[in-house]
Structure formats: structure tokens, C-alpha cells
Amino acid sequence: MTADFSPFALEAPNQSPPFVDRNFFDEDLPLRESTARAGVDAAAEGLSAFGAEYGAAEQIEAGRLANENPPKLRVVDSRGNRIDAVEFHPAYHALMARSMKAGLHCSIWDQAGAARAPRGHAARAARLYIATQTEAGHICPLTMTNASLAALRAAPDLARAWLPKITGRTYDPSLKPWWEKSAVTLGMGMTEPQGGTDVRANTSVATPIEGGYEIKGAKWFMSAPMCDAFLVLAQAPGGLTTFLLPRFRPDGARNAIFFRRLKDKLGNRSNASSEVEFVGAFAERVGEEGQGVKTILEMVQLTRLDCAISSAGLMRFALAQAAHHASWRRVFQRRLIDQPLMRAVLADLALEVEGATALALRLARAFDRAGEDAGEAAYARLVTPAAKYLICKSAPHLIYEAMECLGGNGYVEEWPLARAYREAPVNAIWEGSGNVMALDVMRAVSRSPDGAAAVIAKLGEACALDPKALGLDVAPAALQERHARRFCERLARLAAAASLAEGQAGLNEAYAAARLRGEGPRQYGASELAGAEDKLIERILPSAA
Numbered sequence: 001m002t003a004d005f006s007p008f009a010l011e012a013p014n015q016s017p018p019f020v021d022r023n024f025f026d027e028d029l030p031l032r033e034s035t036a037r038a039g040v041d042a043a044a045e046g047l048s049a050f051g052a053e054y055g056a057a058e059q060i061e062a063g064r065l066a067n068e069n070p071p072k073l074r075v076v077d078s079r080g081n082r083i084d085a086v087e088f089h090p091a092y093h094a095l096m097a098r099s100m101k102a103g104l105h106c107s108i109w110d111q112a113g114a115a116r117a118p119r120g121h122a123a124r125a126a127r128l129y130i131a132t133q134t135e136a137g138h139i140c141p142l143t144m145t146n147a148s149l150a151a152l153r154a155a156p157d158l159a160r161a162w163l164p165k166i167t168g169r170t171y172d173p174s175l176k177p178w179w180e181k182s183a184v185t186l187g188m189g190m191t192e193p194q195g196g197t198d199v200r201a202n203t204s205v206a207t208p209i210e211g212g213y214e215i216k217g218a219k220w221f222m223s224a225p226m227c228d229a230f231l232v233l234a235q236a237p238g239g240l241t242t243f244l245l246p247r248f249r250p251d252g253a254r255n256a257i258f259f260r261r262l263k264d265k266l267g268n269r270s271n272a273s274s275e276v277e278f279v280g281a282f283a284e285r286v287g288e289e290g291q292g293v294k295t296i297l298e299m300v301q302l303t304r305l306d307c308a309i310s311s312a313g314l315m316r317f318a319l320a321q322a323a324h325h326a327s328w329r330r331v332f333q334r335r336l337i338d339q340p341l342m343r344a345v346l347a348d349l350a351l352e353v354e355g356a357t358a359l360a361l362r363l364a365r366a367f368d369r370a371g372e373d374a375g376e377a378a379y380a381r382l383v384t385p386a387a388k389y390l391i392c393k394s395a396p397h398l399i400y401e402a403m404e405c406l407g408g409n410g411y412v413e414e415w416p417l418a419r420a421y422r423e424a425p426v427n428a429i430w431e432g433s434g435n436v437m438a439l440d441v442m443r444a445v446s447r448s449p450d451g452a453a454a455v456i457a458k459l460g461e462a463c464a465l466d467p468k469a470l471g472l473d474v475a476p477a478a479l480q481e482r483h484a485r486r487f488c489e490r491l492a493r494l495a496a497a498a499s500l501a502e503g504q505a506g507l508n509e510a511y512a513a514a515r516l517r518g519e520g521p522r523q524y525g526a527s528e529l530a531g532a533e534d535k536l537i538e539r540i541l542p543s544a545a
């Protein structure tokens with residue numbers, strides 16, 4: 001053996017090139033079609049340019065850096081003064097600046113008018129779906145800020161004052177009073193140590209003072225703690241109430257917000273999630289005393305929509321990585337993408353992503369039309385928890401299977417799927433965990449059985465399926481809490497099939513065969529795809545097939 005022998009060649013053989021400098025909109029046929037069906041003018045919205053920007057190598061590198069250099073809590077400065085500040089890597093700030101310039105934190109309010117009726121959910125959904133693929137952690141403050149105005153509308157004076165700052169597009173990460181900033185971000189604090197789902201058990205106390213309230217209490221999770229204000233729940237004399245709690249008091253002094261620590265999380269590492277204490281912090285009431293849950297739910301409905309869209313985006317990202325790798329990697333002298341069993345796996349994954357994408361954009365369209373169309377409002381009410389349930393829960397397993405398509409590389413941190421896999425479960429956990437979503441579907445059905453029956457019947461008609469045969473019976477005797485997950489999943493799958501039936505690709509048949517009529521849960525690659533396998537693969541990445 002010579003001294004300069006190395007078993008590694010200068011260029012590694014048979015490896016796929018990095019999946020960078022791709023257009024995350026132009027190359028995504030299901031997204032383009034779903035967006036068009038939702039009535040979005042992609043050219044006017046500049047979605048192609050947006051897809052190129054977020055698929056650029058530089059942007060993807062910013063995502064890696066923001067996650068490998070997670071935020072740090074600085075409780076005190078060098079002299080021991082309390083500062084309660086969180087420091088982020090410059091890459092995180094760059095991501096925030098770009099996404100805020102694009103309006104991900106506010107664009108639905110641009111045309112809201114005096115009635116403050118949000119518009120343009122579907123166009124924003126397409127952007128969110130794309131941006132999540134590049135980096136998911138920074139989406140958290142953008143989602144909360146976008147949703148915050150829905151709750152703030154219950155306090156018209158506050159909404160009027162904050163609107164110009166919330167809709168500002170120039171990111172300003174500095175810690176200074178909100179009225180001095182070009183744009184602001186808002187977070188929310190509901191979860192306390194003793195309970196997140198059961199917010200009525202909140203023990204934080206709000207005492208009326210001149211010009212507002214004083215809040216004392218602790219929150220167990222409060223993400224994006226460098227936001228300029230937080231919507232929080234606390235017990236006022238009249239019961240559980242929503243408050244707007246700013247970082248600075250009206251006189252310009254720092255508000256009494258003290259961070260205890262940041263959570264050490266499985267994923268979502270670019271984003272900070274704090275434990276926090278309010279020690280007599282100033283806050284203003286949003287909505288009536290005692291109406292806290294009702295008020296904050298206006299916000300949560302929007303964040304649930306975002307969870308479904310983001311998880312669909314993450315799934316798309318994993319699928320594209322798998323198809324890209326399989327189109328390069330050769331095993332036994334044949335590309336992986338040409339091997340029959342790998343084709344079965346990729347097509348099955350693609351079918352899941354087709355359904356998730358069509359459903360997420362269809363739901364965004366319902367939000368756009370809910371103001372004028374009672375049927376769309378009923379659809380949004382019933383399908384939002386079901387879509388959040390199905391899509392967010394599907395993402396971790398789908399990403400795992402996509403990871404396996406990359407073999408050992410999929411498990412390695414330098415490759416992109418390890419991070420996506422660690423990120424994926426959080427969308428199912430926060431903003432209402434799985435059981436909570438299933439129970440919310442049951443609540444929507446039992447509160448309005450006729451409305452729910454009409455929505456479900458329409459879904460069945462759209463894809464020629466009998467909802468009752470699928471177990472979607474809304475008669476009170478048939479609704480059992482024990483079976484809420486089954487009902488919820490079936491409803492979401494039927495809604496996905498109905499969304500696919502609106503498309504030209506005719507994939508609703510394959511979806512119904514594999515996901516609704518089939519033998520029940522299976523691993524990817526084992527489904528009957530009603531002859532749609534080649535079509536599904538061709539649609540993943542036009543250049544890879």
C-alpha cells in the first residue's frame with residue numbers, strides 16, 4: 001500500500017448532490033394546482049420568485065445555522081442588572097427579516113378594512129408552506145403575530161393602535177417600546193405548569209389598576225420570548241380573561257416579565273420557548289372579563305390552520321428530498337427511483353403529500369370565503385381541527401419513511417431530514433394536541449349536527465363516497481367520545497379526497513382506495529394505488545422522474 005492511498009475518492013461516488021438552488025414553488029405541481037384552485041393568482045403574488053428565494057442555497061444554510069446555534073437566555077448583564085433578553089444567531093434574524101418583508105406575519109390583514117375581516121389566507125398559506133421547508137422554527141412568532149389580531153379585535157382601541165405596527169414589514173429585533181419600532185411581533189402565554197389544555201385551571205391573577213391590570217403568575221411555555229407583547233390568560237375578578245401584556249409599560253419602563261429558563265427541546269431549536277414569571281406586570285384587557293377562552297380561540301383557530309399548512313410543507317420537503325436522492329443513487333446498477341419497490345414507497349408517500357397539500361390549501365380557501373358564505377364558514381369550523389389532527393400527525397411518520405429512502409444518509413445531521421424529523425411532532429402537540437382536536441370535532445358536530453351533516457354530505461358528493469359507510473354518522477347515538485379519533489381521521493381523509501377530486505389529476509380515486517376503503521393502517525409502499533403510481537412519481541419533481 002502506498003503512503004498516499006486513501007479509500008475515499010476526491011469526489012464521493014454515487015451520492016446525490018445537495019438539494020439546493022431549487023424553486024420550491026415552480027417545481028411543486030401539487031402546490032401550484034392547489035393554490036390555483038384556491039383562487040390565488042400566483043403571478044400577481046410573486047410565488048415563483050418567492051419559491052426561488054426560499055429554495056436558494058444561502059437561505060437553506062441560514063436555516064442550518066439558526067438551528068445549530070440555538071438562542072441563549074441572558075438573565076443579567078455583566079454588572080448583574082436584570083435584562084431578561086434572549087440572544088439569537090444572526091442567521092435567525094436574517095430569516096425573520098426576509099419572512100417579515102414577505103408579510104408572513106401579517107399579510108391577511110393588509111386588506112382587512114375597517115371591519116378587520118382578514119383576506120388572502122390562501123396566498124399566505126402557499127408562502128408559509130414554502131418558508132417552513134427552509135426553516136420551521138422562525139415560523140412560530142410569525143404565526144402567532146398573524147393570528148394575534150383575530151383576538152385583538154375584541155379590544156377595538158388596542159387593535160387600532162397595534163395594527164400599523166403588526167402590519168409593518170421591517171423586522172426590528174431590538175428591545176425597546178413597541179411604539180418606537182417599525183414592526184412588532186406578538187406571542188402568547190396560555191400554558192401553565194398545572195395545565196395547557198385545561199386553561200380554565202390557570203392560576204395567574206389579574207388585578208385591576210389605573211389604566212389596566214397587574215398580572216401575577218407563571219407560564220410554563222411561552223415561545224418567542226423576544227416578542228413585543230404577549231396575549232396571556234389570567235383570572236380577573238370576572239373570571240378567566242385575555243390580556244395584552246407588552247414588554248414595556250406605557251411610561252416606557254421595562255415591564256415585570258422575568259424569564260426562568262429556555263426549554264431544551266427535541267426540535268424547533270432555532271426558536272426559543274421560555275418559562276416565565278409575571279411579577280405585577282402591566283397588561284390591558286382584551287374582550288370582556290370572563291370571556292378569555294372565547295377571545296383567545298379566535299387566535300387559536302388561525303394558528304391551527306397554520307400548523308396544518310406547515311406540516312404539509314414539511315412533508316413536501318421530505319418527499320422532494322427522497323425523490324431527488326432516489327433519482328441519483330444507483331443500487332445494483334439501477335437508479336433507486338427505477339426499482340419497483342422504491343417506486344411503490346415513493347408513490348405512496350407522494351399520495352399522502354398530495355392529500356395533505358390539497359386539504360391544507362382547500363381549508364385556507366374556506367377561511368377566505370367564510371365571511372360571505374355560511375357553508376364555507378361551517379367547513380372551516382369543522383375541518384380545521386380534523387385537518388390539523390391528520391396532517392400534523394402524519395408528518396413525523398412520513399418524514400421518517402422519506403429519511404429511510406436516503407438510507408444511512410437520512411439519519412445524519414448534515415443531511416436535511418434529521419432536523420425535519422425532529423421538528424415534525426411539535427405541530428401536533430401545540431395549539432391543541434391530538435385528542436383535543438378529535439374532541440373539538442365532536443364538539444362542533446354536537447353543537448351543530450345539521451350544519452356538520454351538510455358539510456359531510458357535500459364532501460361525500462364531491463368524491464362519490466358514502467360518508468355513513470365510512471363511519472361518519474352525526475346522529476347523537478353514533479357519536480362516542482371513545483371513537484373521536486376515528487371520526488376525526490375519517491373526516492379529514494374524506495375532506496382530503498374531496499379536495500383532490502377538484503383537481504385535474506384524478507388522484508381522489510387512488511386516495512380513496514388507499515386511505516379510506518383499504519384494509520386500515522399499513523406501512524408506506526404497501527398500499528394499492530389504483531394504477532396511479534407512475535403519475536404520482538412524475539408529479540413529485542418533474543426533473544427527477
Ligand SMILES: Cc1cc2nc3c(=O)[nH]c(=O)nc-3n(C[C@H](O)[C@H](O)[C@H](O)COP(=O)(O)OP(=O)(O)OC[C@H]3O[C@@H](n4cnc5c(N)ncnc54)[C@H](O)[C@@H]3O)c2cc1C
Binds near residue numbers: 194222426
Ligand atoms: C415547543 C413548544 C412550544 C410551546 N409554546 C407555547 C406558547 O408559546 N404558548 C403557550 O401557551 N403554550 C405553548 N406550548 C404549550 C402547548 O400548547 C401545550 O403543551 C399543549 O397545549 C398541551 O398542554 P399540556 O402540555 O399542559 O398537556 P396536557 O394538557 O396535560 O395534555 C396531555 C395530553 O392529554 C391529552 N388530553 C387533554 N385533555 C384530554 C381529554 N379531555 N381527553 C383525552 N385526552 C386529553 C392531550 O391531547 C395531550 O396528549 C408549547 C409547547 C411546546 C412543546
